[in-house]
Amino acid sequence: MNTVVLVGNPKPASRTLAAARLVAQLLTGSPPDAVVDVVGLGAELLRPGGPAVAAAIRTVRAATLAVVASPTYKASYTGLLKLFLDQLPPDGLRGVAAVPMMLGAGPDHALAPELLLKPVLVELGATCPTRGLYVLDHRYDDPLAIEPWLGPARDQLLRLLEPGRGPAPGTALPTDTEVKS
Template identity: 35%
Template sequence: MTSAHTFTAPKVVGLSASATTPSRTLSLLRAGLHQLRPAAERVTEVDVRSLPSQALLHAEVDHPLIASALHEVHQADIVLVATPIYKAAYSGLLKVFLDLIPQQGLRGKIVLPLATGGSTAHLLALDYALKPVLSALGARHILDVVYATDSQFESHDLLGRQPNEEVLQRLRAALAPLSETPSGVLPLSRLRAPSPERVPC
């Protein structure tokens, strides 16, 4: 008798919490999403900056755009959370959005924190500030943080500032545990390294 494994392609959502666009933070997020795209059922990018500011600040979860963004997080199997680090803290935009996610809203999801900053001095902000918040929201499967400094981005004629090969290798290493997930859950053996045209505009 032969048996076949049935794979379920994951739904992936990326949260960008940079206050500017384009940005290094968004570039890093898109590099991560690109690595997951071949194995995913759906990949969605949520730019928190583009959500209506008053609705965010007043926690209007019934606002159509806010509700849609929260629904994407709710439906996702894998959540990439990308933020710039300012003064050893993750962005206020991200805080406001995370405050809208229901208690235990990240339970059962795989979460990859991504961050950018001026120097490695801010790296510990992720361990002491962001990861506890993600855990409080129910995240139990938090992958290794990928942090990139300003100097680890290279200029690209078409795509602007892009993460260098060292950062891309760390992205691949952070996502590597997904390929060890038991069969029947995530077909992430199909993960691929980004090509030169890896990050869409």
């Protein structure tokens, strides 16, 4: 499995990045294979087709599993992440299992990853078999903050990604209820 962490935080080496790495590690049992910290692409994000952005897009598109993370800004994900995602071609994430993840200061925006980030990933062709993950930013490095989400999410991802465990072609992905039983 090729695991990639994609982070759209305007601060380099952010808590969002640390949290996304932790989630990837807890989901797969190993560190991510690649990390795309979008802020490192700088002004090249404003010039479509630049070599660093093109390389980052190739990295994300080659992922089997992508943890896509953003802090909560104005009740949504960052414009920085949107700038990057907008450069992906239509269906650019086809074949990628994506986990939408956001950090925030309080529980008021807990549905943001599900309602705002997940639809964009699906529109780009990603499969999002898990619920979106929202983590309080003061608990960004606490595995216990992720634990209630982790068990069902890991199960759903394994069913999708492990050979012989995924659904037969043409069948629906398992629902939360089916995974728990």
